[in-house]
Amino acid sequence: MKNALYNYPAECSPAPQILEAGAVFPRVSVSPRPRVVGSRARSVLCSVCSLLMLSAASSWVRAADRPNFLFILADDLGLEWLSCYGSEGQQTPNIDRLAAAGVRFENVWATPLCTPTRLEMLTGRYPFRTGWTVHNDVPRWGPPCFDWNREICLVRPLRAAGYATAIAGKWQVNDLRTHPDALDRHGFDEHCVWPGFETGNPASPERYFDPFVQTNGKREVRRGKFGPDVFREFLIDFMQRHKEGPFFAYYSMVLPHPPMTKTPRNLDTTASGPALYHGMVDYIDFEVGELVKSLRALALDRNTVVIFASDNGAPGLKMRMRGLDVVGGKTKLTEAGIHEPLIVTWPGRIKPAVRDDLVDFSDILPTVLDVAGTKPPENVLDGRSFGPVLLGQTARYAPREWIFSQLGSKRVVRDKRYKLWSDGRLFDLTADPLEQHDLATGDAPDSRAARQRLQSVLDSLPPDVKLPFTRSIGE
Numbered sequence: 146m147k148n149a150l151y152n153y154p155a156e157c158s159p160a161p162q163i164l165e166a167g168a169v170f171p172r173v174s175v176s177p178r179p180r181v182v183g184s185r186a187r188s189v190l191c192s193v194c195s196l197l198m199l200s201a202a203s204s205w206v207r208a209a210d211r212p213n214f215l216f217i218l219a220d221d222l223g224l225e226w227l228s229c230y231g232s233e234g235q236q237t238p239n240i241d242r243l244a245a246a247g248v249r250f251e252n253v254w255a256t257p258l259c260t261p262t263r264l265e266m267l268t269g270r271y272p273f274r275t276g277w278t279v280h281n282d283v284p285r286w287g288p289p290c291f292d293w294n295r296e297i298c299l300v301r302p303l304r305a306a307g308y309a310t311a312i313a314g315k316w317q318v319n320d321l322r323t324h325p326d327a328l329d330r331h332g333f334d335e336h337c338v339w340p341g342f343e344t345g346n347p348a349s350p351e352r353y354f355d356p357f358v359q360t361n362g363k364r365e366v367r368r369g370k371f372g373p374d375v376f377r378e379f380l381i382d383f384m385q386r387h388k389e390g391p392f393f394a395y396y397s398m399v400l401p402h403p404p405m406t407k408t409p410r411n412l413d414t415t416a417s418g419p420a421l422y423h424g425m426v427d428y429i430d431f432e433v434g435e436l437v438k439s440l441r442a443l444a445l446d447r448n449t450v451v452i453f454a455s456d457n458g459a460p461g462l463k464m465r466m467r468g469l470d471v472v473g474g475k476t477k478l479t480e481a482g483i484h485e486p487l488i489v490t491w492p493g494r495i496k497p498a499v500r501d502d503l504v505d506f507s508d509i510l511p512t513v514l515d516v517a518g519t520k521p522p523e524n525v526l527d528g529r530s531f532g533p534v535l536l537g538q539t540a541r542y543a544p545r546e547w548i549f550s551q552l553g554s555k556r557v558v559r560d561k562r563y564k565l566w567s568d569g570r571l572f573d574l575t576a577d578p579l580e581q582h583d584l585a586t587g588d589a590p591d592s593r594a595a596r597q598r599l600q601s602v603l604d605s606l607p608p609d610v611k612l613p614f615t616r617s618i619g620e
């Protein structure tokens with residue numbers, strides 16, 4: 146690892162150690178915030194502090210202005226289910242209010258599956274660079290895992306800069322039985338997570354009613370509880386305890402990922418399929434409302450950046466949006482699989498707007514660190530900060546000319562109008578958002594020039610780093 150601040154000696158491959166529900170893991174603190182220490186340690190600490198001050202000085206933001214972050218990531222939510230994006234069959238009033246109060250982005254790409262998107266988002270690096278080109282359910286299928294010796298998670302530089310950090314909800318990219326300190330090593334001070342489907346642990350698949358939850362190492366079934374309530378209440382408590390700030394609270398929602406479930410707001414036992422999914426999206430909206438309300442009650446709303454996004458498209462359910470029937474495209478590189486919602490608010494600092502800037506999930510890490518006034522890690526990043534867009538600092542904004550996505554060996558790239566697939570297909574997304582009319586053989590000057598331009602982007606990107614997935618989805 147190039148950056149000594151992040152050079153941890155641990156391996157990401159200790160001998161498997163399977164622990165049962167009720168077990169308590171020891172916590173390992175690898176990068177705590179500064180404490181009162183002896184003279185030698187103080188001198189080391191001063192050097193680290195100097196580095197951090199230098200990095201802050203190179204940024205636009207003063208340390209005293211560093212905002213808190215509440216980052217809400219839905220799991221399998223297509224933007225066709227949000228009324229602020231033009232859904233004609235689902236009302237999401239709380240998310241709509243959030244969008245109206247901040248910046249709502251129109252042209253955002255993730256990948257079409259959970260774990261490749263999370264790796265891209267948490268590292269600022271494309272799948273070909275991390276090797277995470279497919280979906281791998283680590284607790285279920287085994288290695289490789291999200292390896293802290295290879296990759297620097299977004300949260301680590303924040304913690305090193307003095308942020309209190311927590312995650313609630315889904316993780317899935319490490320097996321927390323074999324790597325009990327993984328969340329700490331990735332930079333989270335505290336956690337309350339559904340660790341994912343763990344092979345050999347029959348209680349683990351449940352994330353909704355009577356969920357299996359690991360809270361700061363303690364693993365148990367939370368009888369009589371609804372998982373999203375457990376996660377949300379944990380985060381609200383975390384924000385309350387750290388209201389002097391700054392903090393980074395990551396809510397990695399388990400909703401609305403299958404299995405389809407009732408919710409405390411939709412207990413209709415006759416509901417099935419899409420009716421349940423409607424209720425799950427409604428619960429996401431309810432939770433967003435509750436979280437925003439809590440920020441206000443804690444007087445944190447004006448010093449907290451709230452980000453709302455989703456990791457990939459919806460499962461194959463039909464929803465009408467802006468006059469079109471959209472079928473959820475999870476697992477596909479079509480727009481219904483990778484075109485995601487992204488809303489960012491910071492009352493008083495971010496002016497409300499709807500933006501058509503090109504953004505992909507590799508941009509989230511550089512943007513959060515930029516807005517936090519924290520230097521990005523010294524590894525190769527693919528993302529670019531859209532912080533200047535949020536803050537109206539156009540002089541230092543370098544807009545993207547293309548964004549990228551990938552699953553397995555398939556790659557796609559787009560500009561504001563055209564999308565090119567690595568198999569040669571070309572679509573005009575402004576006229577044909579459902580990608581039904583391939584322009585590959587067309588000879589219109591515009592599309593010919595776009596093909597050339599976008600093909601040269603694809604040609605410039607390196608081949609995939611190969612990780613030894615034993616089982617995966619996407620190839």
Ligand SMILES: [Ca+2]
Pocket residue numbers: 220221258259402456457
């Ligand atoms: Ca997902």
